[in-house]
Amino acid sequence: MSELDIVKDLARQTLIVPSTTSEPDSSLWYRGLRLVRNVEHICGLPELLMAGLQIDRFCLISATYFSDAGLARYLEENNRSVDSAFSNGNGNGLLEVSAELATKKLAGVIEKSKIEKISSIITESGSHLTQRTEAMILSDARNLDDIGAIGILNEYRRFVIGGKGVGGVLQNWKKKIDYGYWQMRLKEGFRFEQVRKLAEHRLAAAEYIINQLRVETKALDVEELSADSVLV
Incomplete structure (x- = not known):
């Protein structure tokens, strides 16, 4: 070896x-x-x-x-x-x-x-x-691993164990957005600009996942389908 x-x-x-x-x-x-x-x-x-x-x-x-x-x-x-x-x-x-x-x-x-x-x-x-x-x-490698789809999965795992599930993930995400947490991480958490830009891309992917979780949790897509049926 x-x-x-x-x-x-x-x-x-x-x-x-x-x-x-x-x-x-x-x-x-x-x-x-x-x-x-x-x-x-x-x-x-x-x-x-x-x-x-x-x-x-x-x-x-x-x-x-x-x-x-x-x-x-x-x-x-x-x-x-x-x-x-x-x-x-x-x-x-x-x-x-x-x-x-x-x-x-x-x-x-x-x-x-x-x-x-x-x-x-x-x-x-x-x-x-x-x-x-x-x-x-x-440092950049560790911070990058916290952002994106993997970060969402890790948060989901924690909140499921804590008995809060998807609702806890969504609430925690909103709190981070309200306090500018992610912007601070992007600004202060990376030493190399190319890694920072990649982190921004991963954050956008995470936002997409969060938005889809919100839609499915609140059944917004089903609600929209139901509303369309009424109009017909």
Whole structure:
């Protein structure tokens, strides 16, 4: 196995957590795989290539795999489900815990200097002030994963577990719109303009899904059909 394959396997073991069913919950692991795909493609964006930025892809991808390790640990220790995970992956010192776990898991597996860099990438990805290229890429990749169809599915999952279902998703979306939450995320959550534009596209897709959920929840399409029948 290559070093990266070993890192990937250790991350998988860390991110798959117990669930309320007989099967373990792999949601964070699948998120990790999405994030890795995000960072790999962000590395190839013309914006970065034209800037001639030096990117340590091994350390970046390794950091990405472990960036939710702290969240996995928190869920296990507090007997919480992954359904509450995706809204708070950067908060409450979780990135620092992720870095600590990466350091512990990778000790003796790869060079110490690489481990230190991986740890720094994880922690700095939560800072708006970082100038470390790898940390900025990881930050954009994580923020991008929160926006769009996947973000809606994650919210739906949380609200279903909380007993609110689609109504809760729609209410929460309206609240975010009213407070300008998404505009703030688009403005402050991305370091690279091309990723920001992609996030805008994903947000538009999410709005389409929300609008369709609203139509079906309130049976507006059925109401329109009924009104047309009366007119006939």
